[in-house]
Amino acid sequence: MGNRVAICAMAQVKNEPNVWYQRFQGMLLDCLEPILQQTGVTYDTDKGIRNIVTCSDDVFDARTISDNGMTDVVGAHFRGEEKTAQDGLNGLGYAMACILSGHDDVVLFMGHCKESQTESRNMSTNLAYDPFFCRPVGMDFLNVNAFQARAYMEKAGVTDEHLAEVVVRSRENAAMNPFARESGKVTKEDVLNSPFLADPIRELHAYPVTDWAVGMLLCCEERVKEFTDNPVWITGFGNCMDRYFVGDRDLTSNFSLKKACEKAYGMAGIKDPKSDVDVIELSDAYAHQLPMLAEGIGLAGEGQGGKWIESGGPAKANVNLSGGMLNGNPIMLGGVARAVEGYIQLRGEAGDRQVDGAKRALAHGTTGGACQHQTVLILEK
């Protein structure tokens, strides 16, 4: 048994504001069929796909057991099907574990989320909190992230101007990514003049409502040549959950991200992410999170987020060339979108935004209010 897991194929639909004209099952089928064609993989119970990891959310799908609605589409009858109901990057980590443990040779990963289906994304994330102390006072991921934004901007000298730069760059990068949501370029003035949603978070500081679906085929090292000549290897994975009550946490410490990085860096043999990683993708659902997460992974110094933006840190380290989460990926799949960009870059298929000679990528995902749960995946060529 080899000790590496390969991503052999990936297919996605375009990130869009409102795929009203297609059910999520159709979006998934548009991802599955190209994977079958690219790799020739079958559902043979000896040699083919015997296990499928899916990512979806009951609240956004407005049904119980949201993966039940995917079973037919992903071909999960008479084989394993297991659901990740948090950032899908954890599903990729789980698929990796299925293979490394020797339980499976080949695992299919399929994720979807149509944020547009619900009248209010904030009502949906309110349900992430308990019904006793938090839901009744109206906590949701937007207003909880606003607490984090205020504390972090104070701690790291991050200004409204800095955040405007982050948003402008996100939209410029996304314009070079054919699968990115067409959110449109904006000027610094547009951002600085956009209305507050939850101070200090402005409308343009928040990721827009997005629908998306994606699939990947993973396989053990021994059998990779059956499916691709250009594999991307998963060489590191780590995740960690911070405490539940926001009042118990230091919202700006990146506690769970640092723990996730320790595990992922140790597994992949990364000593210094500044020199050892060529492409970095962070799930910046809100603009202030880009510099904050950069601190968490060790790219920017502790409390130096403001200076890091001023000195062109994001461009220098090839951070979020995809446009990032800030340009628009649905919750649940933010981390997978980051891994997709890593995969495309390492295969040399990123076109105008290609990083020359990219050998290693970091993908980050987060679940919960104010980055409670964090996940890091390392990809290599």
Add this chain to the structure above:
Amino acid sequence: MKEGFDTTDCFLVDGKLALPYTYFAGRVGSKFLTTIRDEKKIMGIKCNKCNKVFVPPRQTCDVCMEDIRDNWVDVQNTGKVTNFTVVRYDDKHLPKKAPYVLAMIQLDGADTPLVHVVEGIDLDKAKIGMKVQAVFAKETTNTILDIDHFAPA
């Protein structure tokens, strides 16, 4: 939209999930909520090992792993704002009409801040460190909103 996508016979059906529930609040949560309702008093639970007073209360200290469920202490109805935002959007899950201040409030005698609404101040006057006190609801809802909001102390 995907270029050239044929939208013939693409019809949207309206739906809604609105299912009332009753949740058991746990013994610790029950005592916390009914004490607010019946005695207009806020209580926390203290870990005797690390000496932290937790609000909201919980039955185990997640740092020391001590069973702390019986260590009730009174905390004050006053406290200070440690963080805040101004909620400027209206939505069905929100307890007040926007704009209003949502804050993290560390009650006097507690070590962990509680999230609640602050009213009775100009929005641009809200600041970290400001003193507030609980204003109890005139009619009970049997929830944490039996503290209706906090107001400047």
